[in-house]
Amino acid sequence: xxxxxxARSATRRVxxxxxxxxxxxxxVVVAGGPExxxxxxxxxxxxFRRDHDAFRRALVSEPRxxxxxxGALLVPPEAPGSAAATIFFNNAGYLGMCGHGTIGxxxxxxxxxxxxxxxxxxxxxxxxxxxxxxxxxxxxxxxxASYRYRAAVPVExxxxxxxxxxxAYGGNWFFLTDGPPTALTLENERAxxxxxxxxxxALERDGVTGADGARIDHIEISGPPADRHNHARNxxxxxxxxxxxxxCGTGTSAKLACLLADGRLGPGEVWRQEGILGxxxxxxxxxxxxxxxxxxxxxxxxxxxxxxxxxxDDPFREGLLP
Numbered sequence: 001x002x003x004x005x006x007a008r009s010a011t012r013r014v015x016x017x018x019x020x021x022x023x024x025x026x027x028v029v030v031a032g033g034p035e036x037x038x039x040x041x042x043x044x045x046x047x048f049r050r051d052h053d054a055f056r057r058a059l060v061s062e063p064r065x066x067x068x069x070x071g072a073l074l075v076p077p078e079a080p081g082s083a084a085a086t087i088f089f090n091n092a093g094y095l096g097m098c099g100h101g102t103i104g105x106x107x108x109x110x111x112x113x114x115x116x117x118x119x120x121x122x123x124x125x126x127x128x129x130x131x132x133x134x135x136x137x138x139x140x141x142x143x144x145a146s147y148r149y150r151a152a153v154p155v156e157x158x159x160x161x162x163x164x165x166x167x168a169y170g171g172n173w174f175f176l177t178d179g180p181p182t183a184l185t186l187e188n189e190r191a192x193x194x195x196x197x198x199x200x201x202a203l204e205r206d207g208v209t210g211a212d213g214a215r216i217d218h219i220e221i222s223g224p225p226a227d228r229h230n231h232a233r234n235x236x237x238x239x240x241x242x243x244x245x246x247x248c249g250t251g252t253s254a255k256l257a258c259l260l261a262d263g264r265l266g267p268g269e270v271w272r273q274e275g276i277l278g279x280x281x282x283x284x285x286x287x288x289x290x291x292x293x294x295x296x297x298x299x300x301x302x303x304x305x306x307x308x309x310x311x312x313d314d315p316f317r318e319g320l321l322p
Contacts, residue, residue: 011311016059017111018304019104022279024246025066026104026300027059028086029073030112032308036075036087042125044075045087045094054318056089061319064308067091068242070101077123083115083131085123092217092240096126097171099249099281099296103139106131107300126171138299141249145291146170146257149211155202163199170253170294172218173210175203180223184233186276189243196221196237220251225274233274246298247275253294256285260292267292 014032018025034052036044048056060069070090077085086105088095095101102122109115110133117135121128130142150167153175157163165177181195182188196219203209203216210216217239225233236244236251244251252273259265267286274280285292310317 011309014059014308014310016304016306016308017108017302018306019107019300019302020245021100021103021107021300022246022275022281022298023277024100024244025069026098026101026108027065027069027071028105028108029059029071030108033073033075038076038078041075041078041085041087041123045125048073048087048089049094056094057319058310058317059308060089060091063316063320065319067240068245070095070098072098072101072105079121079123079128081121082123082128083120084109087125090238090240091242092238094125095172095239097124097129097144097250099141099143099171099251099253100244100246100298100300102129102131102141102249103296103298104300106133106139106141107137107302111302111305124171138297140295140297143249143253143294143296144171145288146253146285146294147291148254148258148261151258151261153208155199155206155208157195157198157202160195160198163202165199166258167208167210167216168254168257169210170255170257171250173214173216174218174220174251174254175199175208175216176220176222176251176255176258178222180221180235184221184223184235184276189276192221192235193237193241193243196235196243197241200237218248218251220248220255222255225272226278227274230272230274230280233276235276243276245275245277246279247273247281249281249296249298252281252283252296253285256283256294257292260285260287
């Protein structure tokens, strides 16, 4: 056995369900994943990282996956009342929480016949989130507590001057700015990606972090919506240098925390967050002590129910990425 990938004498088969949430793909590992034992989910995530990272690479990188794909490994939940427990990962590593991935996971569980419409608790490494599967298909995720850590933080970005943004947590760490260098359209994706990569590099250069030195690995730019029925449009850079096709669940959660902190949105008021493809998450939040508890509503669609084959003679059975 090499880091969770089968020995050369055996062929391994892994069942996965692929879906997309408002355009952003999720791959849920249903069977055939590594055995991580029991215990706190954060500890099992570290076990995954330490002992089975080749399995992560094999699932989400070419030739089986792509750099935009987010994986979700189903593992046994700890709490008796939980519908599922999951560890999210992508081409760059491991995520604390994933909003679009949770919506995709709940839709996958319904596809498998494991849940019916109603309330379902999903365990993640950063806490348990409550989800509601609507009979008509949409899923609402009541995310982990979210908050703004610092407001109006300036950073000097080469080629763009001073960029000012908020640092906020929505299950992952974000730097949120309202100053797009160009229109937030898919045609400008390369320029937007280059800009957000420079912003992230400038934050790292200056040692700007989240709480307790946490790395800010998501950059979110906001601008006016294309549809007047929505409130804003965003572009989100994810940890692996790829942009989020959806409006980003944890990014929308971080945005809601900033909006409530500024008094621009009231508790329980709906915020319609448009993504770069024009798809929408409906979000709202209520105060919970010094933080807010966001709720995100969106829809996912199952696109494949299949087996991945790990051929022991395949030179790329662990993926093309190192």
